[in-house]
Amino acid sequence: MSQPPTILADPAWRPSPRARLLWALQVLAGWVIPVVALAIWAAVDSARRGSALLSLAIAVVLAVLTAVVVPIWRYSVHRWEVTEEAVYTRVGWLTQESRVAPISRVQTVDTQRGPLERMLGLATVTVTTASSAGAVHISALDLPVAEQTVQRLTEIAAQHRGDAT
Incomplete structure (x- = not known):
């Protein structure tokens, strides 16, 4: 069955x-x-x-x-979520992409802020994984939310100490 x-x-x-x-x-x-x-x-x-x-x-x-x-x-399309098991994103407007990055595969977590993002108080969180698909980007977050997300991902990843390869 x-x-x-x-x-x-x-x-x-x-x-x-x-x-x-x-x-x-x-x-x-x-x-x-x-x-x-x-x-x-x-x-x-x-x-x-x-x-x-x-x-x-x-x-x-x-x-x-x-x-x-x-x-x-x-x-209307962009969504993101961080759980104890994975980072989920859905992005795009013409072509849409959904990604799931298991926490055990997370290697680094970074933030970027270009000039327009700084002007608007926004940031992008980049989660680099051991994946051929490349990093997962969570864009246009309020700066405090981005900072909290980086901190939370760092704490969760530390609990899942694998080799992420």
Whole structure:
């Protein structure tokens, strides 16, 4: 008799609500060069100013649309959880990835804070494991939550003293 398939529950916690602002700013940063280039084109090419202005308008609409939609979509998907047995994450917006990293495989736990994350009081926790899939990233956490997560993971990993290879 075959057993029913195991269904993995969604991780329990979301990133910080400020993650949406972080992701919106990151999206907008990617639009700066194209929008500036189109604005310069519209300013210097009087023969094709209409086409340039239309292109600029389309770029601005797309920039605003992606800066609104992508962060909301990502926030609805991103989840994370740390238990005594494993670190669980689900990330993505267009392509989604779920990861489970057993505590016994944890090698290091780090935090990173880029300029936008520092400005918003956020941090990313990186859990490096003995896995060919690479590190598990828990992004856009409030700094105190990230610090508590690192401390908790360190304590849990110390209780599971394996060789993590």
